[in-house]
Amino acid sequence: MAKHVLGIIIGSTRPGRAGKPIADWFTSIASKHASFEAKGLDLKEINLPFLDEAEHPRFKKYAHEHTKKWSALVESCDAFVIVTPEYNHGYPAPLKNALDFVYREWNHKTCGFVSYGGEAGGTRAVQQLKQVTQVLQMASPAEAVVVPMFPKHLKDGAFVSDEHLEKAAHAMLDALAKLTGSQWPLMCSRRLRSIARASASRRTLPTRRTHRSGTSISRRSSGRPRRRWESVRGSRSSPTSLAGASPTPTKSSSSFLESVSSCGRRKDRSPWRPRTPGNPRARAARG
Ligand SMILES: Cc1cc2nc3c(=O)[nH]c(=O)nc-3n(C[C@H](O)[C@H](O)[C@H](O)COP(=O)(O)O)c2cc1C
Secondary structure, X not given: OOOEEEEEEEOOOOOOOOHHHXXXXXXXXXXXXXXXXXXXXXXXXXOOOOOOOOOOHHHOOOOOHHHHHHHHHHHOOOEEEEEEOOEOOEOOHHHHHHHHHOOOOOOOOEEEEEEEEOOOOOHHHHHHHHHHHHHOOOEOOOOOEEEEOHHHHEEOOEEOOOHHHHHHHHHHHHXXXXXXXXXXXXXXXXXXXXXXXXXXXXXXXXXXXXXXXXXXXXXXXXXXXXXXXXXHHHHHOOOOOOOOOOOOOOHHHHHHHHHHHOXXXXXXXXXXXXXOOOOHHHHHHHO
């Protein structure tokens, strides 16, 4: 079976960074994994400037050679592992810059994390990274490598792991391999797109009325059938006040009206008028 190309990104670009020995240790494990062919993506070597492209990266109209090179590098990978420190409970600026430089090249790929720091082991940086990688339509396994109090693992500039960290690295790589070979990243991005489409269409509706339960009753564009009470209220509303609502009762809504008006509990009041404080008939009925 062909191996997945795994890009291992070193998020720190500082002189004397701890990220390099940690990434070297992780790369030595990843390169022995049956599913992956490890490829180093050292942001210090890649040396991107601050984002200097005029077009949004999703159009892939890159003006600069450094962007085209970075785009080709990201494109060549099927999965990524980001090795990141934590700076002020976030992740390093060069890492954010590198993520922002391209867009489609990240899409539908997977991303695991190796983080290091003090007691929290860089986990707060990873939480922030997850938000951003999700928008880039990447999927991540829950398994991660966390190195708290990392200086105790550094001896003469090399990273000395322990049994616990080795286990965590293997578990994360196994989970990443499963995710990379599955349809899940694609499904995640489709789900994201459908949520975005649904919320965009809701925003464009001219009027939005709310049932007393708090639910919007003008969500016709979502494609789901109306609920019974939506049909009732929609049919009684003026055509301009409810987007997409029929001004005359439909067959199903009139039969529902009949069944509701024949119900003893609600006989005394019109079924399509909700009992609201602003409804004079309801106020009168309440006395
Ligand atoms: C600007 C800055 C902010 C830092 N903030 C944190 C932090 O919020 N949490 C933490 O655990 N360590 C923090 N540290 C300490 C880093 O974990 C430590 O310096 C580590 O070596 C950084 O990784 P690097 O050497 O690969 O750049 C910070 C370090 C720097 C330089």
